[in-house]
Amino acid sequence: SAVISQKPSRDICQRGTSLTIQCQVDSQVTMMFWYRQQPGQSLTLIATANQGSEATYESGFVIDKFPISRPNLTFSTLTVSNMSPEDSSIYLCSVDGQVYNEQFFGPGTRLTVL
């Protein structure tokens, strides 16, 4: 299994600002995913990030709002741009497992926008 770390673990931000979340994996992985999860709710996929190509965004999510970088096989960032209180959520990165295509999740970043 992969060990994943995320920074920051939590943050409180002012509306209109941007926050970049980092996701670091202890091994090289092909696919990385970014999710959003409201407390008590399910996980909503924001985008899939493969190294060397543009991220693929799900319906309702756009690159201008959630730019993603994937500079190598162990690292990715998600930026939440021009934040509003509606962006308050937990953001999770995950990576594709090697056995079952299961996903291993990072601990999440709890974002509060005031």
Added chain:
Amino acid sequence: GQQVMQIPQYQHVQEGEDFTTYCNSSTTLSNIQWYKQRPGGHPVFLIQLVKSGEVKKQKRLTFQFGEAKKNSSLHITATQTTDVGTYFCAANAGGTSYGKLTFGQGTILTVHP
């Protein structure tokens, strides 16, 4: 897009009682995965089911995949307080989107000692 419906949304049980959560899809699934998320934690992979009618067990947990590969269930026998958390099913999109998961709404399990 692919959708998986999961019920119930909440389940409160007394310790020792059994618990079941159900996952249904309108389309045939290539496989289905189950995850557990403890309060304040992140989802953790439990198991994957691939074959029609497949049944797998992990101690007190029994996972089933329907014959038509459109539904699945997770059954916990004699719940313990350590079982508390949210249980999600997740369907693999398959095809060119293989690896991408669609999560059910989750069932929040509370176990009263």
